Amino acid sequence: MSVSHLKTVERRLLWLSHWMIHHANHIRPNPDGIKVGGHQASSASMVSIMTALYFSALRPQDRVAVKPHASPVFHAMQYLMGNQTRDKLEAFRGYGGAQSYPSRTKDVDDVDFSTGSVGLGVAMTAFASIMQDYVRAKTWGAAVPEGRMVALVGDAEMDEGNVYECLQEGWKNDLRNCWWIIDYNRQSLDGVVREGLWGRIEKIFDAFGWEVVRLKYGRLQRAAFAEPGGAALRDWIDACPNQLYSALTFQGGKVWRKRLMDDLGDQGEVSALIERRSDDELAALMENLGGNCVDTMAEAFAAIDHDRPTCFLAYTIKGWGTPIAGHKDNHGGLMTKAQMAEWQRHMGVAEGAEWDLFETVPDVPAFRAFLDQVPFFRQGARRHASAPVAVPALAAPKDREISTQMAFGKILDGIARSDGPLAERIITTSPDVTGTTSLGPWVNRRKLFARSPQEDLFRKAQIPSTAKWDFAPDGQHLELGIAEMNLFLALAAAGLSHSLFGERLLPIGTVYDPFVARGHDALNYACYQDARFLIVGTPSGVTLAPEGGAHQSIGTPLVGISQPGLTSFEPAFADELSVIMEWAFEHLQAEEGGSVYLRLSTNPIEQIGPRSDEGFRQGVLDGAYWLRPPGPNCEVVLVYQGTVAPEVIAAAGFLADARRDIGVLAVTSADRLHAQWSSALVERARGGAQQLSPVERLLAGVPRDCALVTALDGHPLALSWLGSVSGHRVIPLGVAAFGQTGTIQDLYRHFRIDRDAIWQAVEQLTPGRRLRSA
Incomplete structure (x- = not known):
């Protein structure tokens, strides 16, 4: 390691990152007239740390989550190494330019983990390390090189609760090969960090088995x-x-x-x-200070000779090396044009040479030779790939009466028994609801993951139990505590395994559906970086009647529709679910695929019977099919999604004698229907293909004066948009208020999603045509 070359890198990154931000705010045309921003001071405090880390400590197998506000330093570093283009930097925070915060999916340079929602990238590194151990413990993953998962952390990120939830989970799973490097500049957006706070935080790290390395003084101070x-x-x-x-x-x-x-x-x-x-x-x-001294940081990194989780507390000056260093308002502040001009003279950068890679470098050939030998960059792009896993046909349970949650457990158990390639790549996880979300049979067959075997003492003592929980390196279930943020971060890490480690995992997480919202930030984070996983929200809706409003979900159908990168389904029947799960495993692996969300129920309903024709299958995957096609004189179509199917079917049977040609539309995915309809509208507006979307084809034969009565155990908005497709009148039934305890029928009646409410809604369409009571 050459300290002189590290100092040259440090100076280059300091200049390029700040010029990038200055160019975006003061030089590039800004028709909006709104501040572009870019966090010059937050970048400056990270320059020495990132220089020492990337140019002296890291190896290609190491992975880094860069703190959001150090994005300009990251892009400048990649530009210096030839992995980023000048035009992208000139468009920083602009359309098509380098992203405000590091993004796996939006940036062209080599981003390991997306960051942006503070704290999530930090915790992500811990779960990535756990997943690395999981992969390496398997016979098919033993050859994966062991890397460090590193987080560059803003000190204000330590206010985020998910960071501490993650520490506990890391301790439980024997976390190792994880570094967190805290940029301790003691300033946040709204002020200066309170005195003495770090002493308390340090005790927390110590309690969870982390080594803490304080880097307070630089070489000059020492x-x-x-x-x-x-x-x-x-x-x-x-x-x-x-x-x-x-x-x-x-x-x-x-x-x-x-x-x-x-x-x-x-x-x-x-x-x-x-x-x-x-x-x-x-x-x-x-x-x-220690964090602003590149050789101090490099020495500290080189001194670590173990794999225990390590926290580096690097004292820094916010805005170090610039005219705005230390100012209380510098978090979002920018150098003025006058300050930048003076600083440019101080940095020795000639006018017109602001973007030059080697401006002010004293010995360019020697510096180039140094860069060519930096270990982290020598292998080029570090994203891996993994061949798709073949997905066999998945048989639906043959029970006459079954809930979708139970059907999910049986289908997964069937995969576990098959012991094929699909089974060996599945990893399941759940936040302390494994048994109550039907994962029990899978776990009993495939065991729980731990780096060291742990015997089930209940089994050893011959105490009867349905849970046969053996922990072992070949186990395939990661048991989590009650923290939905951890669930989605674990799924995110597992869902990127093919790219991070070159070995594919097919992650399945289960969660009580109402608590999807508790982890929504991490769910969005996982989808934003294109992690691939199957999330099963179950039980859902007010159908979980005795549990009351705190355990009944209302808005989750809307979450499924509105979340990019996530395709949601809510099947009513077991044969629908088997088709969806088979498709989901393929979708997780497809180049243009994504993650999948299943909203399931604990309510056992009578099954229609096995349906296996291609029309049925395609309808399920498109998002809807006719359970009862409407006739030419149809006055009303009943539309349902999910577990209210029996109520709608019963109402349709009652209405059949009084209403001509009544139709029943079974919706399995309002998300798929809406997405394909929206895409078709955009394509036609652009003059492209004039093809109809599936929902347009389904409703094409329904008379314009026919009404739609929609029903689901969730917010009615999830289906009420169907009236916009062909201009049909809609009466939306659903749940839009917090529930209470009771029986299913009590709550269905209360929220007017029972069979009586459905036929009464139909009656409203033509007042005067009274129907006898159901």
């Missing part, structure tokens, strides 16, 4: 401490409040001198230590 009087200077630095240190940094060398002499003057040796330095040298000394 050398000064060794001089006569240095101990007094060190004591002053240690006692200085965060706000005062920041303010003095902004004010500069003359003010530093006055304050230090006021506090430490006339003490002989320490006064001489201060007087030996010019104002600029004194400012450089006081700003030489």
